[in-house]
Amino acid sequence: MPPLSNLATRDVETLVHPYINLANFRAAGPLIIERGQGIYVYDTDGKPYIEGMAGLWCTALGYGNEELVEAAAAQMRKLSFAHLFTGKSHDPAIELAEKLKEIAPVPISKVFFCNSGSEANDSQVKLVWYFNNALGRPKKKKIISRVKAYHGVTVVAASLTGLSANHRDFDLPLPGFLHAACPHHYRFAYAGESEEQFAARLAEELDALIVKEGPETVAAFIAEPVMGAGGVIVPPKTYFEKIMPVCAKHDVSMISDEVICGFGRLGTTFGCEKLGFKPNAISIAKALSSGYLPIAGVMLPETMYQALLAESRKIGVFGHGFTYGGHPVAAAVALKAIEIYTRDRVFEKAAEMAPIFQARLAAFNAHPLVGEARGLGLIGGVELVADKRSKRSFMPQHGIGARAVQFAEAEGLIVRSVLGDVLTLCPPLVISAAEIDELFDRLARALDNTLDWVSRERLAQG
Numbered sequence: 001m002p003p004l005s006n007l008a009t010r011d012v013e014t015l016v017h018p019y020i021n022l023a024n025f026r027a028a029g030p031l032i033i034e035r036g037q038g039i040y041v042y043d044t045d046g047k048p049y050i051e052g053m054a055g056l057w058c059t060a061l062g063y064g065n066e067e068l069v070e071a072a073a074a075q076m077r078k079l080s081f082a083h084l085f086t087g088k089s090h091d092p093a094i095e096l097a098e099k100l101k102e103i104a105p106v107p108i109s110k111v112f113f114c115n116s117g118s119e120a121n122d123s124q125v126k127l128v129w130y131f132n133n134a135l136g137r138p139k140k141k142k143i144i145s146r147v148k149a150y151h152g153v154t155v156v157a158a159s160l161t162g163l164s165a166n167h168r169d170f171d172l173p174l175p176g177f178l179h180a181a182c183p184h185h186y187r188f189a190y191a192g193e194s195e196e197q198f199a200a201r202l203a204e205e206l207d208a209l210i211v212k213e214g215p216e217t218v219a220a221f222i223a224e225p226v227m228g229a230g231g232v233i234v235p236p237k238t239y240f241e242k243i244m245p246v247c248a249k250h251d252v253s254m255i256s257d258e259v260i261c262g263f264g265r266l267g268t269t270f271g272c273e274k275l276g277f278k279p280n281a282i283s284i285a286k287a288l289s290s291g292y293l294p295i296a297g298v299m300l301p302e303t304m305y306q307a308l309l310a311e312s313r314k315i316g317v318f319g320h321g322f323t324y325g326g327h328p329v330a331a332a333v334a335l336k337a338i339e340i341y342t343r344d345r346v347f348e349k350a351a352e353m354a355p356i357f358q359a360r361l362a363a364f365n366a367h368p369l370v371g372e373a374r375g376l377g378l379i380g381g382v383e384l385v386a387d388k389r390s391k392r393s394f395m396p397q398h399g400i401g402a403r404a405v406q407f408a409e410a411e412g413l414i415v416r417s418v419l420g421d422v423l424t425l426c427p428p429l430v431i432s433a434a435e436i437d438e439l440f441d442r443l444a445r446a447l448d449n450t451l452d453w454v455s456r457e458r459l460a461q462g
């Protein structure tokens with residue numbers, strides 16, 4: 001391992017980094033990114049990388065967008081901070097909430113602003129609990145999410161998340177958080193089961209779970225339209241069509257976690273529109289501001305708002321809110337981002353790029369290391385396996401995904417590896433056809449180099 005640079009050493013001695021083996025990281029050190037432009041970021045040596053993950057699934061408009069910079073600067077000059085507590089307000093938050101209601105895929109009455117996807121999902125759960133107390137249904141509190149879902153890391157959001165790394169030794173999930181089966185056909189369908197049959201079985205299993213728990217105890221079902229951090233899992237055909245009536249039958253509120261899929265990722269404004277379902281409430285974050293500033297939100301139906309009103313009348317105060325929720329500078333940037341999305345037809349163009357992206361992605365299914373290459377819109381996952389026929393995964397300790405990420409970085413491409421050696425791709429929505437080709441050419445070289453390494457080290461043996 002080459003010695004760390006001065007800046008890298010300072011990093012290792014001062015920061016706790018999320019989502020890394022902290023022990024290995026001490027020797028490997030960070031990749032320090034200094035600047036960005038378009039779909040490229042540059043490290044401290046000036047080396048360019050295609051940002052194949054749009055940061056963390058967020059920089060939809062790419063880097064260095066001067067209009068967003070200007071919107072932030074202008075708002076900061078005018079009013080650098082204001083809050084929404086205790087009856088105060090400001091025009092960027094009002095305008096943004098109006099705009100979100102206008103573009104919402106289902107009738108939305110009000111928007112509650114917060115700062116992160118985790119806070120949005122945490123708030124969803126608190127609001128559902130509050131709602132059911134207001135309706136005099138104090139037992140209706142359990143929340144169902146899915147195995148491999150990712151909904152964040154705060155105590156409640158991590159409980160919703162269906163990944164062991166977010167639970168183990170954090171004493172999570174909390175009681176009352178249930179995980180339904182993961183809708184991944186490649187991994188969990190029975191032999192010979194069609195996508196539709198698999199979807200029907202999952203809907204039946206969800207129904208059975210709610211009945212077993214008691215419908216009077218189950219409050220909500222939360223789902224990402226396409227699961228992101230769990231490994232880019234596109235649900236089987238007709239999945240949501242079959243899940244929706246189950247939730248409706250048991251009066252279980254459906255929450256769409258649009259933190260990744262919202263704002264054009266699947267080629268539609270919201271992911272639920274692409275997947276054909278109508279949620280009761282929606283969580284948004286990330287591309288809401290193209291990742292330029294932290295801002296997130298919960299979009300609520302009128303029925304919930306009425307219950308919040310009733311509860312406020314009863315107990316006096318709606319006791320929930322974040323200091324920086326709806327921060328005026330972040331709200332101004334989000335407004336500008338949405339203006340650009342609309343003016344420049346960013347989502348329509350992403351939909352036009354999607355077949356090009358998906359065709360190049362699907363070609364990796366022929367690669368000896370790839371078990372499944374899958375995706376929708378401008379999101380993709382490449383699952384690396386030790387044996388294509390049996391779908392056997394590599395031993396986790398071999399760190400194949402992490403090694404593939406390094407090979408990609410050597411080629412000038414940033415991708416991410418998530419649990420199960422799945423490489424994830426989620427480029428800025430403004431990527432061009434030529435840039436998509438360049439991204440996949442780099443990924444192909446990285447996979448070939450990974451395969452050479454796997455063969456040299458004999459890591460594919462069972």
Ligand SMILES: Cc1ncc(COP(=O)(O)O)c(C=O)c1O
Pocket residue numbers: 056057115116117118119121150151152153224228229257258259260285
């Ligand atoms: C679908 C989804 N929900 C929630 C979150 C949590 O968002 P944050 O990291 O902003 O708390 C993420 C983050 O990646 C996400 O992908």
